[in-house]
Amino acid sequence: MNKVIPAPQKPWQPTFIDKLEDVAILVGSLGVAGAIVKFTGFNGKLGYFFAFFFTLLVANFVFHFIKRGMQAAKDSILQVLTAMAIFVTLIPIVSIVATVVSKGYKGIHWGLLTKDMALASVNDPIASGGLLHALVGTIIMVGGALIISFPIGVLTALYLTEINGKLARPIKFLVQAMSGVPSIVAGLFILSSLIYPVTKALSGLMGSLALTILMIPTIARTSEEMLRLIPNELREAGVALGGTQWRTVAGVVLPAAKSGLVTAIILGVARIIGETAPLLLVSGGGDSLNTNPTSGAMGSLPYYIWKAFLTGGTPEAFARAWGGMLVLLSFIFILFGLARYLSGRKVG
Amino acid sequence: MAIELKERPTPPAPRQITTKPRLSDQVFRTVVTIGGMASLVILGLIAIFLSIKGMHILVDEKFNFITESRWEVITDETGEVIEANFGIGAMLIGTMLSATIAILVGVPISVLSALYLTFYANGKLKKVLISVIDLMAAFPSLLFGFWGFFIFMSSAEYWAKLINKYLGFIPLFDVPTPIFERSPFIAGLVLAIMIIPIVTSISREIFDQTPLDRVQAAYALGATKLSMIKAVVIPYGRGGIIGGAMLGLGRAMGETVAVYTVLNVVYQVNWQVLFGAGGNVASLILLKFGEAGPYEVDALMAAGLILFLLTLIVNATADFLINRFGGKGR
Numbered sequence: 001m002n003k004v005i006p007a008p009q010k011p012w013q014p015t016f017i018d019k020l021e022d023v024a025i026l027v028g029s030l031g032v033a034g035a036i037v038k039f040t041g042f043n044g045k046l047g048y049f050f051a052f053f054f055t056l057l058v059a060n061f062v063f064h065f066i067k068r069g070m071q072a073a074k075d076s077i078l079q080v081l082t083a084m085a086i087f088v089t090l091i092p093i094v095s096i097v098a099t100v101v102s103k104g105y106k107g108i109h110w111g112l113l114t115k116d117m118a119l120a121s122v123n124d125p126i127a128s129g130g131l132l133h134a135l136v137g138t139i140i141m142v143g144g145a146l147i148i149s150f151p152i153g154v155l156t157a158l159y160l161t162e163i164n165g166k167l168a169r170p171i172k173f174l175v176q177a178m179s180g181v182p183s184i185v186a187g188l189f190i191l192s193s194l195i196y197p198v199t200k201a202l203s204g205l206m207g208s209l210a211l212t213i214l215m216i217p218t219i220a221r222t223s224e225e226m227l228r229l230i231p232n233e234l235r236e237a238g239v240a241l242g243g244t245q246w247r248t249v250a251g252v253v254l255p256a257a258k259s260g261l262v263t264a265i266i267l268g269v270a271r272i273i274g275e276t277a278p279l280l281l282v283s284g285g286g287d288s289l290n291t292n293p294t295s296g297a298m299g300s301l302p303y304y305i306w307k308a309f310l311t312g313g314t315p316e317a318f319a320r321a322w323g324g325m326l327v328l329l330s331f332i333f334i335l336f337g338l339a340r341y342l343s344g345r346k347v348g
Numbered sequence: 349m350a351i352e353l354k355e356r357p358t359p360p361a362p363r364q365i366t367t368k369p370r371l372s373d374q375v376f377r378t379v380v381t382i383g384g385m386a387s388l389v390i391l392g393l394i395a396i397f398l399s400i401k402g403m404h405i406l407v408d409e410k411f412n413f414i415t416e417s418r419w420e421v422i423t424d425e426t427g428e429v430i431e432a433n434f435g436i437g438a439m440l441i442g443t444m445l446s447a448t449i450a451i452l453v454g455v456p457i458s459v460l461s462a463l464y465l466t467f468y469a470n471g472k473l474k475k476v477l478i479s480v481i482d483l484m485a486a487f488p489s490l491l492f493g494f495w496g497f498f499i500f501m502s503s504a505e506y507w508a509k510l511i512n513k514y515l516g517f518i519p520l521f522d523v524p525t526p527i528f529e530r531s532p533f534i535a536g537l538v539l540a541i542m543i544i545p546i547v548t549s550i551s552r553e554i555f556d557q558t559p560l561d562r563v564q565a566a567y568a569l570g571a572t573k574l575s576m577i578k579a580v581v582i583p584y585g586r587g588g589i590i591g592g593a594m595l596g597l598g599r600a601m602g603e604t605v606a607v608y609t610v611l612n613v614v615y616q617v618n619w620q621v622l623f624g625a626g627g628n629v630a631s632l633i634l635l636k637f638g639e640a641g642p643y644e645v646d647a648l649m650a651a652g653l654i655l656f657l658l659t660l661i662v663n664a665t666a667d668f669l670i671n672r673f674g675g676k677g678r
Contacts, residue, residue, distance in 0.1 A: 010474060046507065075572035082468055085460030086477065089548065092541045094486045094493045106597075155383020156375050163380055171668055174387040180595070181656065182602025182665035184393065184488075184630045189654040191645075193397040213390060220387070245369065246376035274488020277604035277630070281637060302490050306605075309494060 026065060047144075049051040056080055061088050107323020117304070118288030122312040125264050126319055131327065133289040134304035137204060141283065142269055144208030145215050150265060152212075153219030157264075161227040162249055173174060179217035186213040187278030195282060204290070204298030206281030211272045219268040226260025227253065259342045267343070270335040274328055276302040301328050360478045394656060402650030409434055413650065417615055417627075419636070421644050434647040436654065438617045442627025443655075446607065448602040449536025449621065454543045455593045461544070462551035463581075466571060478552070483531060485545035493606035497537035501610065504534045523623040524651045530612035532626035538610050539603060543596035550592035550670070553586040587669050594666030604630035629655045 014022075025250040033052035057080050065073035120129030156175060162167050189209045195202065205206025230253055238248030254261070279285065285307065303322060308321035356518060369377065408411055416435025423429050461481075469477055508528040515521045566576040592611050606629045613635055614625035633648050633655075 007480045018514070044506070046503070046510075050633075051530050071572050075574040078463075078574045079468065082460045082464035085457045086464045086469075088457055089481065090477075092488075092500075093480060095499060096487065098492060099495055099499050100380045100491070114444065143398070152383055152386045154481070155380050156386060159384025163377060163384075165381065167381075167384070171384050174391060176667045177660055177663045178387045178391055179396070179597040180602065180659050180666075181391075182604065182630055182659055184633050185398075185602040185652050185659075186657045188649055189397055190392045192401040193393060194651055196401070196645075213394075216386065216390070220467070244373045244376075246372045249376070259355060270486045275492055276488070276490045277634060280634065302488065305494075306488060309609075321494070325400055325494070328488065329491065332486055332488070333483075340479060 012269055015131055021063070025059050026056070029059050049108075053084060056084075083248065089131045097329070099270040100322060100329050103318070103322035105323075106324030107319040107321070108326065112223065112323070112327075116192065116287065116299075118290045122308045123319040124316065126316055126323075129320075131301065131304050131324055133287065134301045135290060135327075136291060137207075137283070137286075137299040137303075138273065138301045139203050140291065141207045141211060141279070142273055142296065142343065144293060145211035145272060146204065146265065147271065148208070149212045149268065153216050153264065153268070154223050154261065155225035156216070156220040158249065159226055159267055160224050162245070164251070175217050175220050180212070181213065182242055182277075183214055183275055183323075184277040184281070186210045187281035189204040189213065190278070190282050201295070202282055202284035202297055204283055204293035207279050207298060207300065208293065210282050211275060212277035214275060214278070214284045215268045215272050218271045222264035222267050223257075226257050226264060227326055230256050261345045263339045266335050266339040270332055270339070273335070274302055276306055279303055301331075378528035382409045384653045391660075394655070395476075396625060396648050397651040398656060401646050402648075402653045405434060405650040406648045406653075412525060414440060414654065417616055417617055419632075419647075421641065423641070429641070429643045431648070432643060434650070436629055436632065436651050438615055438625075439613075439627035439629045439632050439651070440654070441617055441619075442611075442613075443601050443629050445619070445621060446532045446535040446539055446611065446626065446628065447597055449533060450539035450543055450600040451593055451597055454540035455547055455589075457540075458544050458547035458596075459551050459589055459593075462555055463546070464550050466555040467581075468575065469470040478549075479599065481545045485549060489542065489606040491605055492538055492542050496534070496541075496606060496610045498537065499591045500541075501529065501534060504537055505529060508533050512622050520619065521622055523620055525623075527624040528622055529624045530610055531622050531624045532611065532618070532624075533621045535607050535626060535628070536621070537634055538606055539600040542603065543600055543604060546599060547596045550595060551585070551589050554588035554592070554670075555581055558584050587672060591670035594662055594669060598662040598666060601662065602630060602659045606632055607631050608634050626629065 029052055033048055036051040036055070039050050058075060060076040060080050061073045064076040073285045107126055109127055109130075111127055112132070114132060114137070115128075115130030116133035117131075118133070122129075159165070160172055179230065187210050190206050190213075194209065195206055199206070234252050235248055238252040239245075239339055243251065253321045255285045279302060280299050283300060283303065286297035287302040288299075290296045290298050305321050305328065307325040308317050309325065311318070312318065367605065409416075412433075412435050414435070415437045416433070418433045418435045419436030420431075420433045421429060422431045458587050465474060465477060465481075506530045508531060511521050511533075512523060512526075512528070514521075525654070562584075563576060563582045566580050571579065608631040611628055611631060612624050613627060613631050615627070616625065618625045629651055633651055636648055
């Protein structure tokens with residue numbers, strides 16, 4: 001005697017026919033849009049997009065109206081609108097990445113890592129100069145900014161999570177406000193507070209300090225979120241074992257949040273690595289290799305790109321600039337991937 | 349057999365119970381509190397130092413600094429400043445104009461995208477889309493600027509021409525001469541593209557907090573997705589969305605490099621958004637800084653101070669709205 005086990009029914013899920021109908025509407029709208037572009041005044045990509053958009057809206061509306069009535073028809077409009085919105089959001093990012101890769105690969109060569117621009121102008125053949133000075137400058141300045149802003153950012157986060165005193169609310173607000181400080185204002189601040197009254201010279205250190213102002217809020221906010229993820233039981237366990245608050249934080253909370261803090265560092269670096277405006281004001285922007293942050297102009301990756309775009313005009317200059325952009329974008333991709341990987345892991 | 353004790357041992361004195369933290373904790377708390385004050389100190393220092401350098405310009409020019417639109421420095425042969433007139437009226441209006449365009453274009457798209465991410469997308473697609481949009485939020489403004497100038501400008505110019513052709517009778521879309529390149533419209537669109545990822549992630553986070561019981565109650569009453577969103581999600585998240593939009597506005601107003609590359613900075617008040625002339629405070633600072641003498645630099649500091657205060661106010665409002673309405677419903 002064999003029992004027939006009934007297959008589980010899922011009546012709420014779209015059936016094959018439903019999916020087929022959706023695809024048919026989509027393909028039909030593409031076709032109608034093509035016809036509109038061909039036979040009417042609409043033309044170009046924009047015309048096609050609008051024709052497709054309106055055809056899809058109307059087709060979906062009519063179809064669902066016939067099938068299930070007015071409510072479903074209105075609902076389908078929202079669905080089309082949201083899907084279109086995400087599509088429109090994705091167009092620029094695809095276009096940006098495609099542009100940088102397709103234009104930038106021409107500017108990439110092995111000499112990039114060994115040569116600087118001391119003897120080459122931006123319009124010289126690409127192989128005659130590199131971005132060694134820019135890479136070194138960016139690493140020094142970002143590293144300097146990191147050394148200053150990481151302790152401050154983590155202390156701010158610790159104040160907000162561990163001490164959580166009377167000032168926690170205002171400080172949270174100020175950190176938020178600080179993240180909105182325009183980057184050019186950070187540059188002007190360093191100019192007015194340090195360069196004009198004290199050093200009277202542009203240098204890499206000043207660039208670091210300007211970047212610090214932009215980096216602190218990112219690190220503070222990310223670390224705060226990460227510290228909040230640490231379960232309270234861990235803190236209670238630390239205290240129950242007789243630890244003081246200092247021992248609990250140093251021995252339990254911070255080690256548990258290690259990967260979260262690394263994520264905070266990475267996101268902070270990603271935030272400032274492409275920052276241009278303050279460096280144009282305070283770092284001087286040299287063309288030759290300079291490893292001393294306290295004296296002399298220091299180049300940086302954004303400055304290199306900026307200069308190649310603005311002072312050049314030849315295909316070589318543009319290839320150089322897009323090549324630099326490709327390097328910068330690769331850095332951001334790598335940093336972002338690392339952050340995703342680390343924050344995807346289990347905390348603790 | 350009892351043991352005779354000559355005298356009873358005195359019990360140890362009871363330990364004093366206190367809530368006073370140990371020395372190490374006192375040090376720890378002090379250090380952390382000092383570190384926590386850093387943001388306050390830095391913001392205060394920014395305001396103080398920009399004021400020290402820029403205040404005398406503001407005192408000289410009084411309200412003309414924010415109402416007039418001139419930028420003249422007349423010097424004699426020795427470089428002494430004879431006469432100077434500074435006014436950033438046109439720049440402030442231009443900043444507002446392009447930021448407003450960015451908000452008008454960017455926020456609806458962001459909110460709809462966030463709705464898609466929260467209520468329509470699921471599984472792998474959702475994860476990938478969220479990662480991509482977060483990645484886009486980390487792109488440097490330099491990239492948006494040059495992409496806008498070299499790739500986006502030609503399309504946007506074409507759109508501007510279309511708008512001008514069919515809607516030119518509205519004064520806002522009229523142009524005195526047919527120059528459509530580097531207009532506030534194009535700058536606004538580039539800014540819109542820059543703020544979309546930021547506003548999308550904030551709106552998405554707020555939509556995610558919508559209480560699930562209310563969502564399911566709406567479905568149980570037979571609501572479609574549209575009516576559920578209208579009845580539950582939007583009333584719940586309205587304040588948060590406005591706050592997110594304000595945050596985007598703050599970012600759009602303070603943006604320097606991207607605007608500098610796609611906007612033609614001109615000293616006149618221009619309300620015609622499609623015409624290739626506009627103003628922007630941050631771009632003005634970058635533009636004038638290279639050739640500025642000491643006196644002019646002070647005026648740029650004053651402009652920076654105004655920009656700083658403006659973004660501070662916008663961000664404060666945004667923060668207030670997000671916290672006030674972010675986690676509460678009707």
